[in-house]
Amino acid sequence: MARAQVEVVAVDDVRSVDGQSMLREVSSLWMTQRVDQGMSPEAATRAAADGRLREALGRADVRAWVARVDGTAVGYAITSENPFGLSTQPEVAIDQIFVDRRARRHGVARALLTTVVAHAERRGSEVIVSNVPAQSREANRFFARWGFSSVVVRRVVSTSVLRRRLTPGARPELLDAIRRRRHTAAPALQHESA
Template sequence: MARRTVDVTPVDRDDLRDVMGLWLAARVDNGSSKEAAGRALTDGRLSTALRRPGVHSFVARIDGEPVGYAIASENPFGLSPQAELAVEQLWVGPDARRHGVAKSLLAAVLSTAERSGCEVVVSNVPTASRDANRFFARLGFASVITRRVVSTSALRRKLAPESVETGHELLRRRRSLRSRAFPAAASRQF
């Protein structure tokens, strides 16, 4: 069976609605609720992000139907010694996977990187996504960094200094509990 032709084009105003639908499907596919993803669309975050300077977005179609998209940004942090293009998002609908759509989208990203003078293409791939990691590894992407993520509330709890009194109180409570659990050990003198 012959592979269907994948057509990849830069996103323009006419494509925005298609990309929004694909983005919504990607968020739901990745575990977000449809309501939460819908709110992110209605507040305009995606359309605002796509209009930023240095952001390049592409939509892939098979037989005229949108089946995937890619969003890339030039040198997102400005800290790399060489110019880079970062693949921020790459998603292909489940029915269109294994038809060369992701490779076609990456080919468009590569062309943009070369035109922009970027020497490196990077992508943040979720650790738990085995298929995505294998896909990028087969294309020559190497693991360079481990990116760790924490919620602001969890980090605040971890960074909150323990007061001296709280620390002493915790130690006293532990010793008290230990002496109740092991009364013979508490009475021994060392």
């Protein structure tokens, strides 16, 4: 069976008529990706409607492409430039890449990556980076197959946890005890005021 012809189109101006159409295609695929990752369809719809995707695609440092097979959108890639702003050399980061399950193994990801490489070369970037969740075995295997290697471990902490650890003399067990007392006292206070 021959591979389908994959067309990759840049999402340029999200304010234009064509841009609005492509934004809808990316949004639909973005919601599909979220549902595939375990989010409910309702939550994915709300997340897409909040406007952050549209806002991100409108930024000057962000580029997006839609992959189509037979005129149907089946995948997308979103990149940003110098994501950490500290590198003196241009960097292109793949923020998101997604191919609908029904279109996988038909060269869609290859076409999207080829487009990203061409973009990086035009920008003078010598490297392409992607932050991949450590627990995502499928995504890590995907990027490793294309030659991406692990160069950093990105550690994340919530601000509240870091604040507790930075506060001299704070004892976590004391803070937990205060939280438990407040939590159990709140229903009793509500009952008395009623």
